Amino acid sequence: MSIWNRALVRDPISESRFVSSTLCDPDYWPGEDSGFLVAHAAGRPAGFVRAIIRRWPNDRVGVEPEDGWIPVIAVDPDYQRQGIGTTLLKAAIDYLRGHGRKRVWVCGNTGSAPGYVFPGVDQDVYAPALRMFLKAGFVVDHEPVAMSRSTLDFDVAGWSARTRAACPQAQVQTLTPERVQDFMAFLAEEFPGDWNMGARAKIRSGALHEVLIAVLDGRVVGYCQWEGEHFGPFGVARSTRNRRIGEQLFIEAVRRIREADGRTVWFNWADADAARFYARFGLTATRRFAILRKELV
């Protein structure tokens, strides 16, 4: 953890978050085959990498046996630029290859990002890491952004009036126990993968008041969830896109975040199309990530 906090300066981690995100991750099996590799120099840890093969199904998508993931790599600043990062990365790739993987992701994709701590390499703060991955034969697959804005001056009434006019039949409402089955069926159909697990965890925690669904002609056609000021995931069924249903969901979520005394609304991960959506509401990019991919031949 001290290496993590010294090397990943923009992503400090507390002990409890490290325990929950790594040691208690269902894909982390302690032991020789854990995929968590540590480099030693002068008898003490100098760096680490986590390589993941799914041990636990990604909801209905399963264990994705051809894919491997590297959610995090770091070398103690005192030991950087001595080849340790390259050695760790090679060991991680060997581990994944040994498990029959055909491609590696840093750190994942929408719907499949096991061991998620950040979407990819922060291009501004971790430029050396980006160079290391490119040098090792990774390519940039896509470039999501983190975004945020203040809620204090968010014109809920103005936005709502404009947006509701576009699709007045759509109703945005809090998820209720009666709707949970319809909601989960919608998610499985429209957004297979880890959003389903995120939604289940949310429902199990009892926080239904932080989930909104959009209902059109009696069907669930969209949803969003949040936690405090952290917005997402968020999605609308393909067949009902471009009818401002997503806007209704987002505006209502911001209204509720404000009511709960949230001063900002932010998220870590929007792909290019989604980023355009949020830019309309005045959100601006706070981080730019590179999601990297390497085919193993």
Ligand SMILES: CC(C)(COP(=O)(O)OP(=O)(O)OC[C@H]1O[C@@H](n2cnc3c(N)ncnc32)[C@H](O)[C@@H]1OP(=O)(O)O)[C@@H](O)C(=O)NCCC(=O)NCCS
């Ligand atoms: C990325 C990181 C793990 C690299 O570890 P390292 O042991 O310093 O890496 P290496 O010595 O093996 O360097 C490998 C290549 O990376 C690039 N690189 C590493 N540090 C660099 C720097 N400061 N400036 C420019 N390029 C750099 C170079 O291409 C280098 O090859 P070269 O020395 O032949 O030019 C380390 O910089 C680090 O811990 N950074 C902070 C954490 C981080 O960004 N993690 C990624 C998020 S997943």
